[in-house]
Each structure stands twice: as C-alpha cells, then as structure tokens.
Amino acid sequence: MDYNFHWRPVFKSLPDLLESALLTLEVAILSMILGILFGLALSLIRIKMTGPLKWFAVSWIELARNTPALLQLFFFGFGLGAFGIHFSPFLIVLLGLTFNNSGYLAENFRGGFNSIPETQIRASLSLGMNSFQTYTRIIIPQVLRVVYHPMTNQMVWAVLMSSLGMLVGFRELSGETQFFASKTYRIFEYFAATAIIYYVIVKIILGLSRLMASRLFKY
Amino acid sequence: MESASTYFSGFNINDLLYLGEAALRTLWISFWAISIGSFIGIFLGLALSISRVIAYTLGAVLDVFRSVPLIIQLVLFFNFAPIIGLRLNPFEAGLIVLIVYTSAYVANVARGGIEAVGDPMRRAARSLGMTYWQDLRYVVWPIGLRAVFPAWVGVALGVLKDSALVSILGYIELLKASQILMTRTQEAILILSIAGAFYFALSYPISYYATRLEQRWSE
Numbered sequence: 324m325d326y327n328f329h330w331r332p333v334f335k336s337l338p339d340l341l342e343s344a345l346l347t348l349e350v351a352i353l354s355m356i357l358g359i360l361f362g363l364a365l366s367l368i369r370i371k372m373t374g375p376l377k378w379f380a381v382s383w384i385e386l387a388r389n390t391p392a393l394l395q396l397f398f399f400g401f402g403l404g405a406f407g408i409h410f411s412p413f414l415i416v417l418l419g420l421t422f423n424n425s426g427y428l429a430e431n432f433r434g435g436f437n438s439i440p441e442t443q444i445r446a447s448l449s450l451g452m453n454s455f456q457t458y459t460r461i462i463i464p465q466v467l468r469v470v471y472h473p474m475t476n477q478m479v480w481a482v483l484m485s486s487l488g489m490l491v492g493f494r495e496l497s498g499e500t501q502f503f504a505s506k507t508y509r510i511f512e513y514f515a516a517t518a519i520i521y522y523v524i525v526k527i528i529l530g531l532s533r534l535m536a537s538r539l540f541k542y
Numbered sequence: 543m544e545s546a547s548t549y550f551s552g553f554n555i556n557d558l559l560y561l562g563e564a565a566l567r568t569l570w571i572s573f574w575a576i577s578i579g580s581f582i583g584i585f586l587g588l589a590l591s592i593s594r595v596i597a598y599t600l601g602a603v604l605d606v607f608r609s610v611p612l613i614i615q616l617v618l619f620f621n622f623a624p625i626i627g628l629r630l631n632p633f634e635a636g637l638i639v640l641i642v643y644t645s646a647y648v649a650n651v652a653r654g655g656i657e658a659v660g661d662p663m664r665r666a667a668r669s670l671g672m673t674y675w676q677d678l679r680y681v682v683w684p685i686g687l688r689a690v691f692p693a694w695v696g697v698a699l700g701v702l703k704d705s706a707l708v709s710i711l712g713y714i715e716l717l718k719a720s721q722i723l724m725t726r727t728q729e730a731i732l733i734l735s736i737a738g739a740f741y742f743a744l745s746y747p748i749s750y751y752a753t754r755l756e757q758r759w760s761e
Binding site: 389392393402403484486500510514517518521 | 606609610611612613614615617618621622624625699703704706707709710717721724729730731734735737738741742745746749
C-alpha cells in the first residue's frame with residue numbers, strides 16, 4: 324500500500340462541508356413537508372375519487388415508486404428543458420425529491436387510512452361530530468400512529484436521496500464534497516468525511532424522531 | 543460553416559436497441575446483487591437474531607450501509623479499492639457495493655422474519671425432536687418468509703432502481719446509456735421517458751405480483 328492519506332485539506336474545508344450539510348437538510352425537510360401535503364392529497368384522491376383525477380394520482384404514485392429517483396431528477400433537470408422550463412439546481416432537487424416522497428408517502432398514508440375501520444367514522448358521526456372533527460380528532464391521530472415510522476424512514480431517505488443533487492450540479496453536501504475532491508484530488512478522504520457526516524445526520528434524525536414519538540404517543 | 547446539426551443526430555431505431563441492451567445490463571447487475579446480497583443477508587439476519595451481542599455489534603456495522611447514501615459508498619469504494627491494491631472494473635466495484643448494500647437491508651428483513659416466528663414455536667419444533675437446521679428449514683423459513691416477503695420484494699425493487707447509481711462509475715447500464723444518447727441527440731425528454739418506461743416495465747410487474755401474492759396469503 325503506497326498511498327499517503329492526507330486529511331489536512333479535509334479538516335480545512337470542514338466548515339464548508341458542514342455548511343453544505345445544512346443545505347442538504349434544508350432541501351430534505353422542504354421536500355418532506357411538500358411530500359406530506361401532496362402525499363396526503365394523492366392518497367385521499369386514490370381512496371375516495373374516480374375518473375381522471377384518480378388516474379392522475381395513481382400514475383403519479385406508481386411512476387414515483389417504480390422508477391429510480393435519479394431518473395426523476397434528470398427528468399426535472401433536463402427533460403423539462405424541451406418545454407423551455409429550466410430550474411435552478413436547488414429546485415431540480417427539491418421538485419425531484421418532492422415527486423418521489425409524495426408517491427411513497429401516499430402509499431403509506433393509504434395503508435394508514437385503510438387501517439381505520441369504517442365503523443369508527445360512523446360512530447363518531449353518530450356521536451354528533453361533524454366530518455372535520457371526525458378527521459382531526461378520531462382518524463388523523465390513529466393514522467399518524469401507523470404512518471409515523473414509515474414517515475421517519477422517508478425522511479432518512481430524503482436526506483440520502485438529496486445526495487443525487489451532486490449529479491445535477493447542486494452543491495449540497497455531496498456536491499460540495501465532489502467540488503473539493505476534484506480540486507484537491509483527495510477523493511477518498513473527502514468522501515469518507517462526508518460519509519461520516521451523513522451517518523451523523525441520519526442518527527440525529529432517528530434520535531429526534533424517537534424523542535418526538537415518546538411525546539406524541541403517550542396515550 | 544458547419545451547423546449544429548452536424549454534431550447531433552436524431553433518435554433512431556438502433557438507439558432503442560442500445561437502450562434495450564443497457565436495460566438488460568441493469569437487470570444483470572441487479573440480478574446478481576439481489577441474489578448474492580439476499581443469500582448473505584439471510585445468514586447475517588440469522589446471526590443478528592442469535593445473540594444480543596452480535597445484534598449490537600454486527601447491527602451497528604450494517605447500519606452504516608443504510609445510513610450513508612449509496613452514491614457516496616460507490617465513490618468511496620471505487621477510490622478505496624486501488625489503495626489496497628485491488629484492480630476492479632466499474633461492474634465489479636458496483637456489484638460489490640450493491641451486494642453489501644443489499645445484504646445490509648436483507649439482514650434486517652430476515653431478522654424481522656425470524657423474530658416473527660417467535661420462540662415458543664421454535665421451542666415446540668425442537669421439542670418434537672427437530673435439529674437446529676430442521677427447525678430453521680421447516681418451521682422458521684416457511685413462516686418467516688410469509689411474514690417478510692413483501693418487505694423483501696421492496697428491498698429487491700429498491701436495489702433494481704438504485705443500480706442506476708452505478709452509472710457514475712462508468713458502467714453503461716440503462717441510465718448511463720440514456721445520458722450518452724441525450725448528449726448525442728439532444729432529445730432529453732424522449733430518451734428519459736423511454737428509459738423510465740424500461741424501468742417501469744422491470745419494476746411494476748414485480749411489485750404488482752407481490753401485492754397480489756400478499757393479498758392471497760393474507761386471506
């Protein structure tokens with residue numbers, strides 16, 4: 324083994340890497356929030372509606388789940404150029420991840436909604452609740468319990484998938500790493516450091532989610 | 543004076559064959575990654591379920607592969623292999639990373655399957671005079687498989703889609719091939735749609751069949 328490891332450049336650019344890690348988190352969190360909103364809408368459309376709207380929701384969900392996330396990013400990045408639509412790298416990653424998250428979350432939500440028996444809705448309606456109250460007080464708290472764990476997983480996935488931003492020119496954690504790696508030719512060292520940063524981010528997310536779960540699901 | 547059209551030529555039937563060939567390569571690398579990775583993963587899952595000490599140590603190691611983006615793992619390994627004197631082509635490097643990645647996920651799935659069977663059932667099997675391996679083969683395997691088969695299909699389809707990332711090492715699978723064609727023909731949306739259709743055609747039938755099978759088993 325005649326390779327000398329040089330860690331100094333990595334330590335020098337550590338502040339930059341950590342700053343770009345914030346960008347990774349930012350895009351992951353935003354795509355999760357949007358993904359939850361779209362996913363909720365898609366799952367409700369898929370359960371309740373028929374016709375073209377359902378067809379639209381089903382094709383969104385199945386396309387998001389059955390094609391690679393990178394292909395989806397390329398589609399937003401390069402494909403839409405055919406219509407003269409050009410997004411910034413940040414938007415490409417955000418839209419790509421949102422598209423992907425929505426599809427997966429919609430299926431999780433559908434499983435959650437299906438796990439609540441129809442009789443509960445009827446029971447709460449006959450207790451005099453209106454449908455808004457039924458949803459916010461009876462259905463959603465129970466659905467949340469079922470989908471909480473898959474949602475946490477999806478959040479982790481969003482962070483991991485955001486690394487694909489590197490391939491569409493977005494300088495989040497991976498993109499920044501690649502930038503420094505090609506500047507200094509210390510590819511292994513830089514990517515090793517980045518792997519550790521990702522690991523720590525994922526562990527923090529899982530820890531926070533466990534903490535939140537213990538607060539949320541006391542009943 | 544040459545016009546731009548000299549450099550670019552349109553999409554033709556040969557390109558479709560080229561994409562089809564690349565799709566086969568995607569299938570090839572994912573087939574080996576899923577088969578070998580699942581085989582190793584099942585034994586790792588068995589090891590995880592045997593003792594608490596192994597579960598903590600081995601579990602922590604496997605956890606790393608699930609907490610670091612695959613793309614980082616690929617770059618890291620591809621650049622690490624020459625350091626320790628391994629000469630690997632992109633296919634071999636990509637396959638090794640995908641196998642480790644798959645086995646880390648399958649280990650968790652397999653462990654879930656073994657735990658789903660439960661100790662009383664296994665003790666009963668042993669009391670009937672079955673050996674350890676007979677218990678595994680005729681009691682744990684059939685029951686556990688039913689419990690986690692959908693999760694395993696999910697992992698396998700995930701690997702099929704994640705194999706797209708091997709393109710960054712230069713292995714010409716479906717996504718890399720479509721990138722090459724996009725550069726030549728400048729028809730991004732057409733080629734990405736075809737590549738997406740290929741992925742969908744590979745992934746959707748399996749996921750559909752697995753859902754049907756799951757429904758039939760749960761009846």
